[in-house]
Amino acid sequence: MSQPFSRILPALLAGAALIASPVAAQTAKSRPAPLPELVRQVDIPYETFTLPNGLRVIVHTDRKAPVVGVTVYYRVGSKNEPKGKTGFAHLFEHLMFGGSENVPNFDTPLVTAGSTPTNGSTWFDRTNYVETVPTGAVDLALFMEADRMGHLLGAVTQTKLDAQRAVVQNEKRQGDNQPYGLVEYTQLETLLPPGHPYQHSAIGSMADLDAASLEDVKNWFRTNYGPNNAILALAGDIDVKTAREKAEKYFGSIPAGPAVAPVVTPVPTLPARVDKVMKDRVATTRIYRMWATPGRSDKAAPLLAVGMSVLGGLSSSRLDNALVRKEQIAVSVTASVQQFEQLGLVEVTADVKPGVDPDLVSKRLDEIIADYIKTGPTADEVTRVATGQVSSEISGLEVVGGFGGKAATLAEGLLYAGDPGQYKKDLAAIASATPAGVTAAMQQWLSRPVFALRVEPGEREAYADATVSAPGGETAAAEAPPKPTLPLPAVAPSPGVDLPDVETTTLANGIKLHLARRTTVPTVQIAVSFDAGLASDRRDRLGLASLMLGLLEAGTTSRSTIEIAEEQERLGANISTGQSMDRTSVSLYALKANLKPSLDLYEDVIRNPAFVPSEIDRLRAIQLAGIAAEKTQPQGLAARAIFPLLYGSAHPYGVPSSGRGDEATVKAITRDDLIAYHDDWMVPGKAEIFVAGDVTMAEIKPLMDAHFGAWPQNRKASPVKNFAVAVPPPKPGIFLIDRPQSPQSMILGGFVTGAKGSDDLVPFQAASTILGDDFLARLNQDIRETKGWSYGVRGYLATRAERSPYIVTAPVQADQTGPAIAAMKGDIAAFLGPKGVTPAEFSRVIKGEIAQLPAQYETTGSVLGQMQADALYKRPFTYVETLAQRYSALTPEALDQAARALIDPSKLSWVVVGDKSKIESQLKALGMPVTEIDSGAPTAK
Template structure:
């Protein structure tokens, strides 16, 4: 299903919740806007690159380029050294796009079995892992009338087990697969897992059993359960602010019956109507091997792959070819405007057209043109509506590319006090100006360089979503050419401004559909949206209309097949870390990785949002937001355009306890990228117009949090467990609107002077650079930065907290189809101490990951939620334990009981099982190589080590640590730290629906409104 974000293209759903990376990512982060201190993709600029400015889904997956990743050579660990004033090479000109494209290569071979299964093999020996990617040529566009959402429902069913595999997750997770997932979109269904090399036979056997031996395991009970899960997935998306816009835009652009009109998630009525008879016919018609592309990428060669694929898939008979439908773009007869009200914090204007399919000659030009219009940080819409007239807090534009059509869309989030008519007029004026004048060559160069740079950096993975296997598989499936990503990049390099202008004129010069979503009462029902469009006049078939026989599973197809054995894994290779010190005392750490020609630099400061006093919440984050909005020598536009020319990305984030500035740069452009980065960090101007603009954006973010169910729950939970004046309480908010409104440029300058200083700083670097080359560049850009004479400030995080007690607090949010639950309490844990890993593993048993007890109970057994998770927040101060989920509204109280029952039973009534111990110890050890495949993952691990005071070889010691933990230790950790006694329970939902249920819990209820938070 589509992503409900208001600021980006609609992505297919990833239908499994995976365990978090305990070694490198923070559990249950509490910063409202940044995931955590260690996350690499962070902040406004990166948000623009990875969300707002994605030119299309295919621009990251298909137009994406990746280097053939070589083996990662670890550098020798060095003793700390001091940087010398070695002369710095002159700043090079940015690498031209042609050079970037020349570096891009994903070599592969293909073969096809007699039954039509086509396999792509890409060899990459950098790690002992193989990405397994399976693409079926069937998606929501293939669904008939009355059966919308069926492809996605079937994707869920295909995870439920086959004739020889009881559960698809357990064997793979035990074998070290990360991730194990699947998704559905208009044109396809896919399944992905990345496994240790020794588990490849297991993965292939299971995929072949899913493809050839499924129906004997599909029961009415399984169908009913997954139907409930999918319906809760739909409710969860619909429950978000702007959650219904995805339906309205598709319905406004396309006529009833168009294959791309209905949503991937479908309508509630059609999901209710799905029967076992549908399952059987759908499987027989669409899932034959001749409709499949299998990609194997990683530690594999074509000879080995051919033998294995023939062994596991060769006996599956060919099926019918998937039926293809005409699905051309549609031109509206005249402009159409629709206005809808919803429980949203500000008005958003969407303007949309349908465009051509991916192989059309205009497709690439449109992707780049929309990027120039509203994707770049220096885009036309940004310059006019955000920085210029300042009527909007954010803008975006993109081409969401599909196989047969594309969705061309721009959008404007109007300032709460802005003039909507003026904002729309400016949107239309800037669009018309781009069509009339075309882009400049400079805009074109910056857009294509930024796209290519982002592509290289985002595709270090061999498998998983966005990995090299996916790129090759989509190219072959949609275009017949696995190398299509190269063709797209070469087309992009050959574009002229006239090419882009002509394409934009042809497609955006047609009548547009405009949707205006205004704050108010939600008047539309998402449950009735997303379907074919004429459900009122079409009677949906009833489940099992053919009689009771259809409610039984089909007979087994073929003999029993045992699961293959899994070979042992070798030692984890984690890159060695070199250390040095700049002449002003700033610590530098480098993990050299030569897989791709990019370098990631994180400069951290011992600050974070906790430095704000309770009556100044939002001050520090606002200052950090302003760092990229202008320096004493560069305007915000200068910073944006220089990043784009360099193919770099600079962003800043105020996490909970750490403030971080990041730059990701092409290795060739590292020197000029660091010079720009240093100017941003050291010399912000805090110009009055920039301060006013960013204050408005932060006010919008606060308003968004106060309309989001998760945001409301987080604000309430923090205040309840820590107390209203505790730094961690307000760190769980986006700030206080009145405080932000009162901030002045002088306040921002003072905040910067106090906390952004070299004696609070450290630099961590991961990527393709040697210490000999890195140190002179850092010395030149940061070495002369001297600390002020005033002592370095310290954070006050060790405050008295309220005594824990059981309580139920409910935030009334009318018209909510789901209830958001947050349950938890403070623990005695602070920071990191050896032995804490047993608590992590106990938490994984109860609530972290798809195979946790809470997930299996509430989702897979009861079907009341799409997902549930738990964790202990990683903090230097007192850490909290929390369970979070969103459940169907009519099961709110039942879900609370189920959660508490599961937690009370662990370990007293249900101690950890031997299978669970194997999964969270040996299974985690086996999965570690895939958890440190990318520069971002390694950087995240190193930053978390610094936050918690762990040594840089911590990750290398994890296999030994995990293998030393037994069942008794896990049970003891659960008993001591994860019991639900004295839980604070926060519920965000519709009072009319949930109050009668909650009264049955026999707990005093405190009712709040969003205004109370």
């Protein structure tokens, strides 16, 4: 289960690169909508009530889709853990999915009913559980949440504890195994004194997880999981009368638990500056500056958030402009503040450009921070941050459930401030922030002694791994779950999915324009999609397409890179680029009130890049640093190797999936190469435009004609991707990339199928869900839940326009690398042979796929993405609305037939990234050929 941060202020930092405010020099034509007008659009009406047992309930009605976000918050997190029990709150969160006295398995009924997602998370201050269910499944979700709140302990066993302990320890290994993955531990241990409630990570220590006992589990539940320590938030297709009836029915009989004592958490100050150096297997030296600051309810909290966004959160931030754009001594910078209930953590980073002296960057970082704290931000910078936050909040109004939806927003306001409407106060505080206020807050809290950390390339210290072995076997029969005494509520049918109709027209120059109108929020999203993608990259210039895309926002013939960034911030707009194997897209998120000036900028970025030589050099250096970073990451190394291995280097799909290319090819790219690629591939003849949001065809067609309809067609011969290149024969076996000091191995298996995206893949995708593409899938249940060797395993078809690969991905603990491959091979063979689709699996997946359709298309972005997929795979735009009928016509035999026709485990090539000294003997014991690949150039022949 993931560990997301709290919402409102961190969301500021995530979305701050989106927007800003008017400046005096702007013309009336491009002036954004006034900030107060935008703030008024952020509104989540709600009602509350409290049950006699103390459970507080929040209800927000939103009838746009037949779904309800169900969110339960418990006021307990890692700060409540006693000494020697670190990681226990998170471990218990995992156990809450193992079943209760009347619900043998928590996931299966909800998945069958169409829940998206079903998940939980733990952080310092709270633990939360989320489901977004069809309206007809609300009773089921509430019954299940109530059953584990009031009737859990009879179903908790030693076997479940051992299994989930192993999963959590693999979750910890997976995070620790990443470059810079050990920094958080040093951050907390240095900034906070021993015994401070926030001084240990929520994931905990291996030793404490080893020591967790069954009695610990039961005491944690009795102490913390009473209704009087919980909040239930319901958002979506439900009203307060219905919510009250259901809350009283399912939760009313649960007795209140003991009152949870408040935790005392002072904000500590270091006695003097602390300088430390860590070694890690990283490609780039990273320099950190860190402080402990007040929690989210302090008046300084929103001001510090604004201040850090100006420093290193905005695209046009002080650090970006100085260190990355102008001086070009860093390849990446950040500044952020994590806001918890009683503590904040300010963190500033700079990744040193290769070849630059880290001492120079460290000195400049301190100088810029000191000057900024002294002089503060400008009014324009502060307003740009505020506009970005408002824009992010408006976009978020589409989502009712999940970790960041409206239910979570209301619940966190009540939890931390006693007011579900706290989000409005937080937003008002940011919108009314002044340069003087921001400066005063920074001078108060950031003039104190700093923790200065440097992480340099080198060998890590020894890793403290677990001493308790993973279960590695079947669930013990002696610990059978209790027999339920209450039946699960029936799930009522919900309306089918109803996507907006797609209108299609043609611009004056022949570009197709598709529109799906959706008026739930006043925003518009646009994607100009080009028939290019990674498959169009030149083999002697791999990384050319990525570099070209990065340069689109690095200056046009009329705007500088800083002007482009600032203009987006002022408009509340976000221009982004992306590539799949088959398509290249440039996308725009815009507030409807600022649509026209946003389109002015969008057109300029797409059509008129200047390819300034100094910017080419700057972004080339950043791309080269990204390639070096990939070669330190387990997933990055495996992903760089797999597709050249499967397709061969001559095939259009035989390229690393990140698109960054190789060092030699990126260094060889010239300005003429970039201009030629743009002229060949980013042209009207290869373009198609998709629009979704609060706009009519009558409104958008003239705007798009004005910006893109007069774009002249390229008269040169249009380049094509040569899919006639033969795919080489399969290379079954193991391809090992040595990555010393890895507590986990990254396993990536694959082979090339004959499936194309335009094929009828509905039966296969249903079968694939049962085998590998779901939490309840066989591969994940075996390797994660039964054996405890991984945090998560997946097998899926990576759908492409031409021949698509089947991929298996599994990060597993190092000492089980070989056995995990053997087990996955066995699981796949059994599924394709004597143990095909069972009636229970078929029923769960087919019912779930049908029921979850409305929730899958809750947002404008999801509709826009589906439109693009339908066009790419030559499907009608009504494709999704036909799926329920098509799923209903399937049979288990059809699923078995589809899987057996497409999956051939004898063709699997297994790329394994791990510590050779620990895993080589395991791999050789499998009886397959083992070939070691050079981690610097993993392109096995």
